Amino acid sequence: MSLRLFNTLSRQKEVFIPLTDKRVKIYVCGVTVYDFCHLGHARAYIVWDVVRRYLEFCGYNVEYVQNITDVDDKILKRAQEENVTITELTDRFIQEYNKDMASLNIKTADRYPKATEHIQGMIEIIQSLIDKDIAYVVGGDVYYAVQKFPSYGKLSHRSLDSMQAGASGRVADSEGEVKRYPFDFALWKAAKPGEPYWSSPWGNGRPGWHIECSAMVKSCLGETIDIHAGGADLQFPHHENEIAQSEAHTGKPLARYWMHNGFVNIGGQKMSKSLKNFKTIRSVLEYYDPMAVRLFILQAHYRQPIDFTEEAMDSATKSWQLIHEGLRFNLDFAAKMDWCKDQELKDNQYLQDFRAAMDDDFNTPVALSIVFELAKILKKERNMLEHGSANHLNSHEVIQIQQTLQKICDTLGLTAANSATRQSGTLTIQAELLDTNHHINQTIPEEEIQLLIAQRKEAKKQKNYQEADRIRDELKAKGIELIDQKGGDTLWRYIST
RNA sequence: GGCGGCAUAGCCAAGUGGUAAGGCAGAGGUUUGCAAAACCUUUAUCCCCCAGUUCGAAUCUGGGUGCCGCCUCCA
Numbered sequence: 067m068s069l070r071l072f073n074t075l076s077r078q079k080e081v082f083i084p085l086t087d088k089r090v091k092i093y094v095c096g097v098t099v100y101d102f103c104h105l106g107h108a109r110a111y112i113v114w115d116v117v118r119r120y121l122e123f124c125g126y127n128v129e130y131v132q133n134i135t136d137v138d139d140k141i142l143k144r145a146q147e148e149n150v151t152i153t154e155l156t157d158r159f160i161q162e163y164n165k166d167m168a169s170l171n172i173k174t175a176d177r178y179p180k181a182t183e184h185i186q187g188m189i190e191i192i193q194s195l196i197d198k199d200i201a202y203v204v205g206g207d208v209y210y211a212v213q214k215f216p217s218y219g220k221l222s223h224r225s226l227d228s229m230q231a232g233a234s235g236r237v238a239d240s241e242g243e244v245k246r247y248p249f250d251f252a253l254w255k256a257a258k259p260g261e262p263y264w265s266s267p268w269g270n271g272r273p274g275w276h277i278e279c280s281a282m283v284k285s286c287l288g289e290t291i292d293i294h295a296g297g298a299d300l301q302f303p304h305h306e307n308e309i310a311q312s313e314a315h316t317g318k319p320l321a322r323y324w325m326h327n328g329f330v331n332i333g334g335q336k337m338s339k340s341l342k343n344f345k346t347i348r349s350v351l352e353y354y355d356p357m358a359v360r361l362f363i364l365q366a367h368y369r370q371p372i373d374f375t376e377e378a379m380d381s382a383t384k385s386w387q388l389i390h391e392g393l394r395f396n397l398d399f400a401a402k403m404d405w406c407k408d409q410e411l412k413d414n415q416y417l418q419d420f421r422a423a424m425d426d427d428f429n430t431p432v433a434l435s436i437v438f439e440l441a442k443i444l445k446k447e448r449n450m451l452e453h454g455s456a457n458h459l460n461s462h463e464v465i466q467i468q469q470t471l472q473k474i475c476d477t478l479g480l481t482a483a484n485s486a487t488r489q490s491g492t493l494t495i496q497a498e499l500l501d502t503n504h505h506i507n508q509t510i511p512e513e514e515i516q517l518l519i520a521q522r523k524e525a526k527k528q529k530n531y532q533e534a535d536r537i538r539d540e541l542k543a544k545g546i547e548l549i550d551q552k553g554g555d556t557l558w559r560y561i562s563t
Numbered sequence: 564g565g566c567g568g569c570a571u572a573g574c575c576a577a578g579u580g581g582u583a584a585g586g587c588a589g590a591g592g593u594u595u596g597c598a599a600a601a602c603c604u605u606u607a608u609c610c611c612c613c614a615g616u617u618c619g620a621a622u623c624u625g626g627g628u629g630c631c632g633c634c635u636c637c638a
Binding site: 098138222229230335340362431432435437446534542 | 568587631635637
């Protein structure tokens, strides 16, 4: 089996063959840092994170570059509104971006080039396009003449004719039109008074939006890369224009594979800046576990739209608990099982099924069905033990299943590490695990819980069920759940959310 | 107007020619003083509608209906 992925260029699934054996160069269009990240960003970067992790799982050496747009009209506007410099503004939101990504367990890119650090590279490309008579200067602006690039439209599969016919009203009426042709786009914009600027052969100004990616791809990864990815909304015009710039400049294909992720909808409607219906990542994380968010996103295929609803998130939250319990198995039961460490993970049917799913254009919903299967086995074993029954798988089998689950979850970026969970009161729990759960409402000391449990046991013995139930209710109100075992013993744990 | 996507159980969602994965929710049972937790079992004769191709279609073809997106800053 080999990896096949959907290439926007051909609109087909293609076998993935990297430019250089065992190395993959990926460039992902990053954020414009003038505001908090929203769920759409979460989806995009989770999806590309999984693509990257899977390629690494397959043994590729992945070079992952994601740019930061730190100069553009919106940044300028926001900086003016807040009366700060653009650097102050962008530095702040880069920090916020990093926090959001870390909470979602998104691996950091190998490089985060900033637009402002690549102005010289942009100027060089623009100059070469002018020299080739593909770009033209008007006043202090420079525009790209799309009609000079014969394959313009090949990515988004549209022709200049059809766009002009359709856009009718919109195309003609832009203010102060100095372009020779409606779909020509800016490579360089002359600075208006009071705006930050860089000097250039065409006067003081700043780069257009699209040119930065052309310059940064070239500088960081080279003239042709393997995968160029981004949200579906970047397909046109952003990526189309990048292709026009880079390929006219180098004469070589910019990327072999173009991948685009679907949107996040809110109540069936696209979440967007203009509709003002977007939800920020941190506002969502106030209510939901970050891994539930990841699961919510990976439960649909990356090219399909997903609808963010409370119901879907509740479902994902509960689903995550199942996986989480599977992942926690080794932590909770390492001491109980006849645990042989350092056992090597052997290839098995689950891993093969996982590969088959992911090889088919990153079919994470199917991959997750395998995760659920594994997690259920472990959860069951765990509960058998917790409820005092004997386990029925031998430790060797359990370890293999545990490690398989761990491996697959690592590849999907699902981790138990930064996720709150229930915690059992009487079972051996490793210190490191306790550390991760300190934010759980630790309201009552353990001794007190044990005392109440003992009192309840005594009440039950005397058939004083009213008192026994009262104690049970009292603990429940404090977030503690009792588990009566078969032999008459009682365990406790925090109620899972 | 141009281009594209989607329509599968109460909800979410795979499958894309061989007789419906998975998650959530629901139901029944075992257990229990009663619960909870847990465990076991179970939940679409059918995949928007019509016609066609085929031994056979949710899956292919033609037509229809509905929803959504891109063409404008956007992940």
